Amino acid sequence: EDHMRGGIATWQRVERVFQDIERENQLILRAAGEGIYGVNAEGKTTFVNPAAERMLGWGADELVGKAIHPIVHHTHHDGRHYPDHDCPIYAAFRDGAVHQVDGEVFWRKDGTPVWVEYTSTPIRDRGVVVGAVIVFRDVSQRREADEKLHAALAEVESLRERLELENAYLQEEIRIETNPRGIIGQSEAIQKTLRQVKLVAPTVAAAIITGDTGTGK
Secondary structure (H helix, E strand, C coil), X not given: CHHHHHHHHHHHHXXXXXXXXXXXXXXHHHHCCCEEEEEECCCEEEEECHHHHHHHCCCHHHHECCECHHHHCCECCCCCECCHHHCHHHHHHHHCXXXXXXXXXXXXXXXXXXXXXXXXXXXXXXXXXXXXXXXXXXXXXXXXXXXXXXXXXXXXXXXXXXXXXXXXXXXXXHHHHHCCCCCCCCCHXXXXXXXXXXXXXXXXCCCCCCCCCXXXX
C-alpha cells in the first residue's frame, strides 16, 4: 500500500512538472511557429501547442494522455515500420541526452506525411528524467526545393556529358573531313606533302607537283 501510494505521488509530481511547463510558457507555446509537445517517461503526451495541432491535424484532446509514437511516428517515409525503441524522441528520456533529427516524417491525421526536423530535450525533476519536450518544424518545402535543385544539377551534368560527346564527335568529323581523300601514308614525307597541300588548297593558284615516275604524283 505504501509502495502504491508512493507511486501515485510520483506520478502526480511528474504531472505537475509538465503542467507547470505548460502554464509558465503558455504565451510562448501559443505564439511559437514551431510545433511543441511534451511526453512523459512512458511516451504519453502531456501537452500539445496550437502549431503542432495545425501541422499534424490532430487536436490536443486527441493526443494528450496517449503514446504519441504510434500515432505520428510509427512509420518511415518509405513505409518501413519505425519501432518505438528506435525513436529519438523516446531516447531523450531513456538516455537523458538531447536528440536532434532531420530527414524524418511525422504522420498527419489524414494519413499524409510531413517532413520534419526536431529536437527532443529531456526534462528532469529532482535529478530524475521524467520525460521530454519536442520542438519540431515542417521542412517539406525546403526538402522539395533541395530535391528540385539536385534534379537540376543532375540534368546539367547530363547535358555537359552529352555536349562533350557531341564535341568529340564533331572534332572527329572535322578531322576526317580535312584529311585528303584517297591518300594513304603516315611517313614524314607524306605528312610534309599533306601540309603543303593544305596551304595551297584554299587558294586559286596553280600548283605543279614534281617527282620521279612511279612516286604517285
